[in-house]
Amino acid sequence: MSSEPTTNPVPNFDEGPSDRTLAIICSKGNLDMAYPGLILANAALGEGVEVHMFFTFWGFDMITKKRMADLKFTMLGNTATHMPQGLGGLPGMTAMATTMMRKQIASIDVPTVPEMLEQIVASGGHLWACQMSADMMHLSKDDLYDAVEAIINASTFIEMTGGAQLLFI
Amino acid sequence: MPTASINGRPVQVDAEGFLTQYDEWDEDLARVLAAQIGIELSEEHWKAIHFLRADFKAQGETATLRRITTIGGIPTKELFELFPKKPAKKMAYIAGLPKPRGCV
Numbered sequence: 258m259s260s261e262p263t264t265n266p267v268p269n270f271d272e273g274p275s276d277r278t279l280a281i282i283c284s285k286g287n288l289d290m291a292y293p294g295l296i297l298a299n300a301a302l303g304e305g306v307e308v309h310m311f312f313t314f315w316g317f318d319m320i321t322k323k324r325m326a327d328l329k330f331t332m333l334g335n336t337a338t339h340m341p342q343g344l345g346g347l348p349g350m351t352a353m354a355t356t357m358m359r360k361q362i363a364s365i366d367v368p369t370v371p372e373m374l375e376q377i378v379a380s381g382g383h384l385w386a387c388q389m390s391a392d393m394m395h396l397s398k399d400d401l402y403d404a405v406e407a408i409i410n411a412s413t414f415i416e417m418t419g420g421a422q423l424l425f426i
Numbered sequence: 427m428p429t430a431s432i433n434g435r436p437v438q439v440d441a442e443g444f445l446t447q448y449d450e451w452d453e454d455l456a457r458v459l460a461a462q463i464g465i466e467l468s469e470e471h472w473k474a475i476h477f478l479r480a481d482f483k484a485q486g487e488t489a490t491l492r493r494i495t496t497i498g499g500i501p502t503k504e505l506f507e508l509f510p511k512k513p514a515k516k517m518a519y520i521a522g523l524p525k526p527r528g529c530v
Contacts, residue, residue, distance in 0.1 A: 265430040266443035267462045268519055270512050296529055303491060305511030367530050368492065376492060376530075379502035 270305075278307040280418035282425045286318030288328040288358055288370075289335075294426045295319075295373040302380035309421070310377070311414045312405075313387035316426075317394060320386060320402045325371050330358040371402070378404040385409050433458045444519055448482070451522030460520045467520070471508050474500055478521040488518050488526040 279301045283294045294316075298308045318324040332338045332345030332354050344350060359369075368376065378384065386401055388410040398408055409417075430439045437450045445451055445459075456475060460467050467475070477498035481489045491514050495502045509516040518525050 265432055265462075266428065266439060266441065268442040268444065268515070270463055270516060270519075299530055303512065303514050366493075366528070373530070376495075376502055379495075380491070380506060381503075 278421035280421040280423045281310045283312050283316035284314050286315035288330040291319050291328055291370050298377050302382050308382040309418050311385045313390050317390045320405050329355045445522035456520050475521045482523050488523045490526045490528040492530050
């Protein structure tokens with residue numbers, strides 16, 4: 258510890274490439290697999306990084322109005338719960354595990370999936386829906402979260418995120 | 427922990443320049459800190475800074491953007507306009523607080 262006044266350090270908030278872009282492809286519709294993309298998108302936006310999220314296949318549930326607030330968590334096939342796999346198949350177990358996970362998430366003040374999306378959009382993030390998934394599930398723009406900018410095909414997303422860093426979840 | 431001389435008086439800062447002593451902060455100092463990162467403080471800026479100061483005193487932790495929006499009542503979009511690019515860190519710096527620890 259020095260007592261001599263030294264020069265005045267000022268944080269460099271503009272360091273790093275200013276045109277950094279992150280593309281996140283969300284392909285899962287489980288409650289536990291929805292959060293990684295949402296948390297990372299939110300963190301990147303807070304660091305001044307441009308963010309584009311592409312929702313595809315099961316990830317479509319994250320932006321489908323009817324389902325986005327009702328994502329589920331199951332113990333089945335997930336050895337990280339360290340519970341006997343047979344238990345996960347009993348009636349009511351998925352509902353119970355989902356309720357428990359929701360409580361755990363809320364207890365650390367992490368918002369729900371729709372609220373996370375709202376914050377991402379308010380922070381300047383872009384949401385895109387996959388054309389093929391929309392066709393497969395017979396969904397149109399009206400069925401999707403209002404802030405989704407458009408339903409686009411994979412090549413359009415790849416084109417618009419040229420040079421971006423990419424995460425597939 | 428370095429001692430910096432800001433606005434003609436010595437203050438304790440960390441290696442990046444964030445103040446480390448809550449009570450060494452005052453509004454004049456905040457104006458200097460803000461100017462150093464290219465921000466001129468308006469009424470709207472002060473509302474956020476004052477919320478952060480009060481909330482830190484009560485909670486012992488720097489509020490995240492979400493907390494400033496849900497508890498402090500300032501829309502996230504507005505925070506990005508007031509403190510461009512890295513609002514949470516810029517606000518903490520001007521408010522003389524550590525960077526927020528929370529993820530959301």
